[in-house]
Amino acid sequence: MNEMGLIMKIIQMVGYKDSGKTTLINYFIEAFNKDNYRVATIKHHGHGGQPLGIENTDSETNRQAGAVASAVEGDGLLQLSLNKNNISIENILFFYQQLAMDFVFIEGYKKIPFPKILLIKDQAEIALLEEIEKTVCILDRNETISSSLNIPVFHHAEELLSYLKADLTQFADF
Amino acid sequence: MNEMGLIMKIIQMVGYKDSGKTTLINYFIEAFNKDNYRVATIKHHGHGGQPLGIENTDSETNRQAGAVASAVEGDGLLQLSLNKNNISIENILFFYQQLAMDFVFIEGYKKIPFPKILLIKDQAEIALLEEIEKTVCILDRNETISSSLNIPVFHHAEELLSYLKADLTQFADF
Known part of the structure; x- marks a missing residue:
């Protein structure tokens, strides 16, 4: 439990490139920051190659x-x-916990078992739903989904944010 | 204690720019790596400005x-x-401990309380000895020191390494 008396909350954003x-x-x-939460991120660099600028x-x-x-300040x-083979996502999450983070947003890593927001650009990408587990909801900015689904579909980030904030149990606890 | 049954050992390298x-x-x-130790570093970026390439x-x-x-893989x-104001050297050392590091070499940070190797380029720089605490020994590559000192002075990195390896209690335990 961190300074805000909150267990660290985790959610993933999953979707194709440019989603x-x-x-x-x-x-x-920015939204959680305004509420004085401490936010951290973990991203899988999906374009291949190492992170830029090293x-x-x-x-x-x-x-x-x-x-x-190596650390540089x-x-x-x-x-x-x-070196990645010496570290796991869990190592990073423990470190973030030690740094009293409130929320962690993870980008990519389709295979890890945290609740996920699926971002889609077109109808065909809904196929991703079959590949991933624990999808909480979908952000469909282009209003491309015509079929009806068993999970909430939002068209605007603002609605999605309100939905999540209204019930933080939709995030994973760590 | 880590996988090698060794407490994590810490030593600092202190000296002016280009020392x-x-x-x-x-x-x-490279030397500790050859002995299969897991090595990590922490560096204070002394030139001013943020670390390059971000x-x-x-x-x-x-x-x-x-x-x-934020983490990118x-x-x-x-x-x-x-953000530095949310993290201390100690946070990083705890993280390194969690990652089962054997040795941590710290570059710079004159004021923190770990054993130090002082590197000097010329006689005048010995003045640094007065500013820092816990100096274990000096590396004087240019053979510039003429006065006699109470601590060992080495002219070659190889001798210094042998001296430290012969007695690991000269490192700090963490």
């Missing part, structure tokens, strides 16, 4: 020399680089 | 939206960015 996952997460961060840094030379983890920001 | 701290740390990483990344947009922490590397 608006990062935009939705940024919208959620070449030629000292932390990268540490890593090439064989360091499993400067000007109010701390950046930690770790 | 060879990063080079020494990379040398140590602009225009999704994790940076998360941070600008108000996220306290891709291709075997995980990169975590945190």
